[in-house]
Amino acid sequence: MRTPIEIAEQSKSALRACFAIMGVASMGWVARIPEIKDANGLNNAQFGLVLLASSLGSITGAQLAGRLVHTYGSRRVLFVSTVLLPAGLCAIGFSTFPLFLAFALFLMGFGYSSTDVALNTQAVAVEKILQARSMSSFHALWSVGAFSTTVLGGSVARILSPEVNLGVVSILCIAAFLPCVARLIPENLDGHQGEDETTAKIALFGKSVTSLWFIGFGLLAALIAEGSASDWGGLLLRDDMGVGKGVNASAYASFALAMITARFLGDRALDHFGPARLVRMCGYFGAIGWAASIAIAVPLSETHPLAALVIINLGFVIAGLAIGPMFPAFILAASAIPGIAPSVSSARAFVIGLSGFFIGPSIIGFLAEGTSISIAMIFPILALVVAGFLSRVIK
Template sequence: MPTLNKIRTAIRGRQDPIPVDPALRSLRTALTLFFALDGLLFAGWVVRIPAIKEQTGASAGDLGLALLGVSAGAVATMTVTGRLCHRFGSHPVTVAAGVLMSLGIALPPLTHSALALGLVLLVFGAAYGGINVAMNSAAVDLVATLRRPVMPSFHAAFSLGGMLGAGLGGLVAGQLSATRHLLLLTVIGLAVSAAAGRTLLAHPAPRAGRRAPASASGSGAGRGRRLVAVFGLIALCDAYGEGALADWGALHLQQDLGARAGLAAVGYSVFALTMTLGRLTGTVLLERLGQTRTLVAGGAAAAVGMLLGSLAPTVWAALVGFAVTGFGLANIFPVAIGRAGELAGPSGVATASTFGYGGMLLGPPAIGFLAETWSLPLALTTVAALAGTAAAIAYGTRNVVRAAAR
């Protein structure tokens, strides 16, 4: 029997990654487009922040407060979105959030004060939080139906969309005003939402992926809620590193290692590129290593990479460290969100996403505070510490996770 089981496992591992059922293939394509759209719109907004700051005349402090609108709107919406997905289904909520995000990105250039900017960013943030929970919930359902760990491929689409959005923003910054650029993104977003949304609305979420909400009664539900929190903590550890490197990586290369501005800017690009490559190969890694080994190996690699990236004496060694860190962190967040969704459906995705988004918010200010107390290189070692923590949590809870899966 053990030999027969191994043969069956090997056969399943060699299945074509593209689903045979045309409906499932269409659903996968539509969801991939929504993940890419999310990254495209968010990156498009980020690259226009300097222009919006100049337009509103906001000080650095006022702009910082206004930007909290994105975070506040996202966090406030995530839990509510989980409930909406339970009631209406993840597919309609994904489409609605995609439309709202596409419309919301056109609002910031219409503001002329920090207060007005903060208010419209609440709308944009709410849509951002909503689409992340809804589309991840839909992806969990589809992954369970396909019986293949393809969740990283969706997050790779998000990363690619972000790279495309940032690149497009850089190209048109000198030719188009912020108003025209973001309005163009609105048109693109509405077109993608209409095209991909038709597929999602035409097909309900596959039943094979549905799970009972974590609020159900019983000891099993209590254990499920605890495991959702565990995976949420793993997501937090991952997102902490993403946020820290996005805000502090270039400054570390320039300030501490003497890199020129152009070379320093390459630091985050290297990190983002290897993270995208890691997610593109994530399905293969999960099929060969399994979820626990992927989490442990990824966390350990990110810890080693970030120790090199933060403490290396040369720029090139630090860039190698950033590259290793990106590859290590690549699949931790998708796996954590996917497992939370498998355990508790949309409410699990909402909980883990809130943890993860909290980590992304916590990272930059925590690094800044620690840099003031110690130094920036030592502060960045906390990214390595949390990546190692994620690996330790995954390894320490492996037996409980296996029991829950059974």
């Protein structure tokens, strides 16, 4: 009979694969966003409004998944959520009118947040069993998947329609997800407590959950910046800088590659600097670098387009390096709150925080309609500053 340590060690590779596949499934549409926006006949404000459907799906999925994971175990939840996430991605590719796009985004948001809650519950359990920090490296694999699918989407944009592109990616994700989920740690080791409600029900407000709310707001700020980089990076390059089809995906590709680097180094950095100090430095310096690149590159693009393209991508690299360690740091902080089951506390943080991944881009849409995308990007840059400030709640 295998020991818990042996089971956790053997499950790590499957967990890494699941994070990578989740990155592919959730970001597979990023390179095709300009085409999808145009196919549905949406202006910036309308597109921002439709993106709210993802936020609603994310909030619903995270809250429901936290209770389901606590009651039935993370692996059982994953067998369902890892099908819903790619299904939403596929539906996005086939959308041609706003209502259907909103449904597809809701489904993807629901599947994404449910999968995220369950996988992070697995990651917390693996860390506890092995007594070794690995959360940041797991999220690095998410960034690997996100980067790979962005590069793929940009490279095939001229030869494949969004329908074919996203349909094929969705099928491959489902085929890869299910055998990996089957190899994760079983229900008796993932920290769930069955029908026991003692740590499943937590107050909405009060002294016992004050720190959880601030952790959630820190996560919200970090994910506003991350979601804005993914959803509006290509449109910023196309609409404000005149960058052509395919190449405009370079902004998010640069961002994702930087996040990969930051998260692979994140476990070591978290130990060296401490989570609070690391998040604080990343928030402040990341905001300064990202803002400077946009302020320089957008006006420069009219006369020196190549130099402007290099500068704007450098800014997205800085943003990716800054945001990379934030998600793991805030999630670990939420999962470590005494007296609350990790799946429930992380789900509450997700409800507050993951909505920022979708609400942020929606707000940018409204701001951009009255000004420009480059000016609207001030919002996620300020959110990065707020994330750095809220690092003080991380223990």
